[in-house]
Amino acid sequence: MTGNAAFFDPPESVRGMKVLDRNLFRKTVLIPGLAVPEKSIGKLAKSLKKEVLRFRSIKPVVELSAKDSLAKSHKLMLFNPLKIKSAEDFNEDQRTVLEKLNVVLSSFQFYSFDMNYDNWDHAEIIKAVLPEELEAVTGFAIVGHVAHLNLRDGADDYKNLIGQVILDKHRTLKTVVNKLKSIDSEFRNFKMELLAGEPDFTTTVKEHGCTFTFDFSKVYWNTKLGLAVPEKSIGKLAKSLKKEVLRFRSIKPVVELSVKDSLAKSHKLMLFNPLKIKSAEDFNEDQRTVLEKLNVVLSSFQFYSFDMKYDNWDHAEIIKAVLPEELEAVTGFAIVGHVAHLNLRDGADDYKNLIGQVILDKHRTIKTVVNKLKSIDSEFRNFKMELLAGEPDFTTTVKEHGCTFTFDFSKVYWNTKLGTEHNLVASQIKQEDTVFDVFAGVGPFAIPCGKKGITVFANDLNPDSYESLVLNVSKNKANHNSNVHCFNMDGRDFIKQIFSKEMERIWKDPSPKGTVHVLMNLPALAVEFLDSFVGLFNQSSCKPKDPNCLPYVHCYYFSKCENLEQDSREAVERVLGCTLDDSISIREVRNVAPGKEMMCIKFRVPESVLFKGNVETEGYALNCITCDSAADKECGDPFTANQEKYLVKCEPEETYCGKTVSTEDIRSRKYSVHFGY
Structure with missing residues (x-):
């Protein structure tokens, strides 16, 4: 166990031993412990996992003495003796945990454990035996049932002991040899001497699907x-x-x-x-x-x-070697600042902490390794996660295309695979344009646009995303011209309140500049929000001066159909209730999973959609005041602001009164006009 070296080392009396005497490897250690109710053992082990004893041959939970009054209902949990030496060593937080789990400090006691030869591995025993100035001989290669060493100078007096210890500690070995430095000049194979075990050098090795059998004393086998x-x-x-x-x-x-x-x-x-x-x-x-x-x-x-x-293998090689052959190796992960996050496959659960620790070991910049759980927060659409290794520090910083983003990765959504998409869209938007980012997250679209001086209205429902968005706007100096405005609203409310108000302002401008872009990067749900544009301005007196003043929508969508473009188009048109013209642009963003593509549909919202239900633009009179009676047929005259004398239906009566009303009355819903579509 790391950190317990001196406490659990073999006895100093074995130093200098040249003939192995297993009986001398005996040592009694006193390990601190607490009596813990059986039902609380799991929770306490998890809460104090850094303090609980971890040593390969000693169980961290043992039986209490039969004489102990708590023996029937409690177990003795053992702790790292380098961290906990007395009951006073538990800090306030740890004491609070103990109290909640009904563990009393007065039950603190020492557990006596008699260690013997079986409790140490070959490296610990050899290190304890050799003189301190002599480097321990712990490394060796295994060729089938043969272990071969290259003993260092000075270890010759201990070679047979070393061989016997290695033989004892590895059940598959039958023979231990030492390679001599002299080399056969003709066949270039090393000579060797038997250190321990049987003089059986004919061995079998498997390598890359092939099997090799040979006499290791007569031929050479090595990988270098x-x-x-x-x-x-x-x-x-x-x-x-x-x-x-x-x-x-x-x-x-x-x-x-x-x-x-x-x-x-x-x-x-x-x-x-x-x-x-x-x-x-x-x-x-x-x-x-x-x-x-x-x-x-x-x-x-x-x-x-x-x-x-x-140290010689990377994380992928180690993980592949550890996992069962039938389980696909978990080698891929994404790095978000100092956090590495995995999507563990089914069956890898028993190995998840090992996988996390290996990744932590092999990447110096990583401090935290997490696994994304399959459940998704239904409101904010962020993944829940579990800590596999490292520090529980989820607040991280990411750099992307000249921008810096800081956020709590456990509370917001961030996808490292969308960096190219963020840059592509931001690069296509011009300084005189206006951007409405409906699902802005922490700002991967909004901030690069803001830094270019583009007017940006950025929104996100998640309060943690909104908080990070505001922070990142400031950190990146994206609002130096007061051109970035942040909101914490539902997407529909943002469209109906903020977007509609700004569009009316733009349409009233006698000489509007640039193009309006509405970004909707929530591919699982964005299409459903398009209904917010239907009839959004049906009570408005403002109208776009020309089609170029209509907004572009960049709607992201997940498609699982064979015909991606057709499926994407139909999904948008179904919600808008219209057929889009050929100016629509549909492209693939990335493959999310087998048979699942992330798409981006870019289109101008038709005026007929934005003003759907507005009598000034779509109404046709069913009856006009010049007709003889309400029973007359439709006259088909278009209803416009210049033609006010149409037969209307008074509220709440159901009869035609023939009263002349103004368009202002109609807008205020005081009357409802009979018109067709």
Whole structure:
């Protein structure tokens, strides 16, 4: 257990042992503990997980003494002795947790545990035995049932003990050998000596779907191969044999030769891909010609021993190795500032914390790893998440196309895959344009537009998104001309109140500039909000001077149909209740999942949609005052502001009174005109 080294180390009396005596590996440790009600064990272990004992061979929860009055209803929970030495070491927050779970500090006691040889692994035992000035021999390679070591200078007196310890601690091993430094000059294989176990060197190894059986004492097997190359020729040879040279992130392709090698002062050892070059015979004629020109002799071919460890593999390789073969490796994740977030696949739940820790270990800039849960907040559409590893710090900062965004990732929505889309849309909008961002989030569209001096009205229903939006507008100095206005409203209310008011102001302007863009980036729901535009101005006295004054809508939508464009168009037209003209633009934004595409539908909202129900633009009189009676047929005259004398129906009566009314009366709903569509 990290941090418990001195406390749980083997006894100091074994230092210098040269003949293994397992009976001397005995030590009694006193581990602090508290009596915990059985029903509260899980909750307390979770709340105090950093303090609870974690040591491979000692259970963190044990039985209380039979003499203890609480023995029938409680268990003894053990704690890290480097963090908790007495009841006084629990802080106020921890004491509050203990009190809520009915754990009393007066039950604090020490648990006596007798450690023996079985409680330590091979590395801990070898480190305890060797003299302190001698580096511990903990690394070795396994070839089938054979473990082979390269013992360091000074460890010779301890070699048989080291071999026996490794044999004891690894059930699959039957033989432990040490490679000697002398090399057979003819076959270039290392000689070896038996340290422990059976003298059985015929072993079987599996590699990349192939099985290899050989006598390890007579042939060479390794994953690293090389040639001694004159230093001045290294660059040329690396270029000429670039497909054969070793390329593995944690192993340099050129290393030093052994100091005992006669070429060590003038040459380096160049390593090759072991799947392509397994012996000197594997170099073809062209390659041999290159080697000869560069004064590289094939007789210098040798194997380089490299001890790989945790640091040598990346997160994807480690996770793939850990997960069962039938479970697809979880290698992909997105990084949002210092937070890495995953979408774990079904079946990976038992491995989720390990996966999180590996990702945390392998990426220095990451401090927090979370898993997105499948449930979605129905109101604000943000994913719930669980912490897998690292700090529970979800407030993060992201940079995107020259803008900085700060937000609490656990409370708002942010998608790293939409950066290109944000930049594309913002780049198409001109400085004289006006933007209404209905679902603005933390500002990925609004802020780059605001920085360009564009007038922006940005809205989001989520109060946390709104708070971050306001903060990010300020941080990015996007409002230096008071051109960015932020709102915390429902999308429909924003369209009906803010958008409609500003559109009337623009239409009243005798010389309006630019184009109006309405951004609706909520692909799961945005189409449903389009009904807010239907009849939005049916009581308005303002009208656009020409079609160019009508707003463009950029509506995002998820389509699962084979014909993406047709499905997207029909979804929009169905809500608007009209057929859009050919100026509509439909494009694919990104693939969200198999069979699911995110689409963007850009169109001008037709005047007939915005003014639907307005008698000045759409009404046709069913009866006019010049007709003889209400029973006469429709006259078909269009009803306009210049033709006020139409037969109307008084409210609440149902009869035709024939009264002449003004258009102002009609707008105020004092009367309702009979008209058709």
